[in-house]
Amino acid sequence: MRTHTRVPRTRALLLAAAVALGAAPAAGCAADRDGDDGRTTISVGLFGSFGFKEAGLYDEYMRLHKDVVIEQTSIQRNENYYPQLLTHLVSDSGLADIQAVEAINIAEITATQAHRLEDLGTAPGVRKDDFLPWKWAQATTKDGRTVGLGTDIGPQAICYRKDLFARAGLPTDREAVGRLWAGDWRAYLETGKRYRAKAPAGTAFTDSASGVLAAITGSSARRFYDEDGTVVYKRNPAVREAWDIAASFATENLTARLQQFTPAWDQAYANATFATVSCPAWMLGYIEDKAGAAGRDRWDVAAAPRPGNWGGSFLVVPRSAKHRAEAVRLAAWLTAPEQQAKLFQRRGSFPSASAAHALPAVSGARHPYFNDAPTGRIYTRAAQGVPVTILGPKDLVIAQNLADVGMLQVDQRGRSPEAGWDAAVRTIDNALDL
Amino acid sequence: MASGTTTAGGAPLRQDAAGERRWRARRHRWDVRWSPYAYIAPFFVFFAAFGLVPLLYTAWASLHRVELTAPADMEWVGLRNFSRLVADEFFWNALKNTVTIGLLSTVPQLLIALGVAHLLHGRLRGSMFFRVVALTPYATSVAAATLVFVLLFGRDYGMVNWALGLAGIGPVNWQNGAWASQFAVSTIVIWRWTGYNALIYLAAMQSIPDELYESAALDGASRWRQFVHVTVPSLRPTILFTIVVSTIGATQLFGEPLLFNGSAGATGGSDHQFQTLGLYLYEQGWVNLHLGRASAIAWAMFLILVLLGTAAGLINAYRRRTG
Known part of the structure; x- marks a missing residue:
């Protein structure tokens, strides 16, 4: 009653x-x-x-x-x-x-x-x-x-360190780098494996599996909700695929096992311990602040595998x-x-x-810190291709628990992608239940 | 101030003077009768506003489904918010963490405090300086202290791991290891509260008569034996007091684990490994926006404290009767 x-x-x-x-x-x-x-x-x-x-x-x-x-x-x-x-x-x-x-x-x-x-x-x-x-x-x-x-x-691109790419034997020109993974997040993963083979000591291909997850989920139209407002993240193949690819970065040892927006992440920018990060336009200023003068002209911006929006x-x-x-x-x-x-x-x-x-x-904008990259052109093109993502009221809770509970377990505690997914789902179920 | 003022106006007539006296007498009676209430009113007003009303509202809310997005829309659910806690793995996990972090922080904290107080009590050059130093962490804000500890306990660039590395111990993931993170959070609590407890012990120690120590010394007791057989028994009521206060504090532990988690906030680590009850309450209320469920957790915490208090009281009463 x-x-x-x-x-x-x-x-x-x-x-x-x-x-x-x-x-x-x-x-x-x-x-x-x-x-x-x-x-x-x-x-x-x-x-x-x-x-x-x-x-x-x-x-x-x-x-x-x-x-x-x-x-x-x-x-x-x-x-x-x-x-x-x-x-x-x-x-x-x-x-x-x-x-x-x-x-x-x-x-x-x-x-x-x-x-x-x-x-x-x-x-x-x-x-x-x-x-x-x-x-x-x-x-x-x-x-x-x-x-x-x-x-x-927040149209997305991939920010990468030219110096680390050169030492790992990868192309450094932003057009060529963009072509490495154009059209497919799995190609980004494959590039990571190539990087790992000749990686400069103490560096990883990307910062965190959660960052990759956020980037991939941001490039699909249907994410956590469907058109009539039902929560569908659990059975949405796009989310599962994003999960599997992002988790592969952790299981393949391609991440620096960091958590984004923590002091450790900031310090890693200053110490150049990872070579790429998916960077929405608003993150450029952050990178410039944290990587500081030592990172000037070392960072560059290439197109993301698929256009997406984050934030x-x-x-x-x-x-x-x-x-x-x-x-x-x-x-x-x-x-x-x-x-x-x-x-x-x-x-x-x-x-x-x-x-x-x-x-x-x-x-026509260019970003002086990032090697004068034509950020205007790169982000405008990304923005044109951004899918119209269906939003829902509990997007924050779902996204945060996928990243900070599930994927972080895979990345930092060595859990299997399945176990991490289950942990995230249990937390989200509990959070969404009124 | 009700008394002591004079009437306005010029030369009063005689009957007015009589009336004035009566009026003064009446005011004096009122003053004596009501002023005490006015003097204690601030406490009760504040207690009502910040203690009683939230307490009652929380009790009422815990029986409803109510969301932070519309706190005025309440749907009666009876005791469901409480009954679901029984099957709520996150609640039990938080309770377990609260107990283990509580033990990890309270026990060493009080032991160290006792030792520090003993040192400060002895003859010491510049004892005032050391007393102030002991209290400094207590005067530091939780946020500032925790942010510094986050850096110290950093996995890649933290000072703790650097020192361990010198000793050949591999990097510890202080944030996301199960025991490591609980230990790290406890360290912050210990750091902040040891000095405070030490000063309480010190105050109690100074009221122990010197004759007790003198006679103990005459009997040939070493300083350690004096500590065990004179100081500690004399401090028993104080120790009990600090245990009660620290236990209450440990039950409500919130700021340290929240800030220790950096950007992820109330999750208490990727596996909720240092999510305390206070943190889980906050997550339900202000992240998941379920005020009703959060209120039920708040009341469960309250009931747990009442239960602990009753148990302690019963044990005490039993011991007094048998001993």
């Missing part, structure tokens, strides 16, 4: 307050201070580094709008940022005027929180045709409200934002094609606005 109750509003507030306590430690203070000089302070809540500030976009906006001050808070990891964002949304407090949402969470936000968010699709200056249709659709509800504007997408983000404006109208205006401006092109040029985040792809700032 189950009854369904809707708690009255006052109690709901109380509950929400209690919920909010759970996330108190990391609670950033959404700025609600307005300048004494009568200027409006718009707060922007982000995770990681979006580069708005670094690329000078805030300064530019504040020059254009003398009455606006922009304040940014950022939490480094989305895993910490997202639960807090949800808590703030459902308790309707502590929110910044603009909040970022990672692509892997956008389905859940659109499905469950849309009534708490502004419709940005109808905001002045926002044109649907400027954006990639699938990006636009991901943040659009069933009744046609677009609650998030795309910032960047990317959206901006949303909560209905309870203190300065709603100003926030909508700023969000629209930050995601407009011209600004996205600047962000790509200065930070490497690839535009989700297709209107920006043809701009010379994008299509």
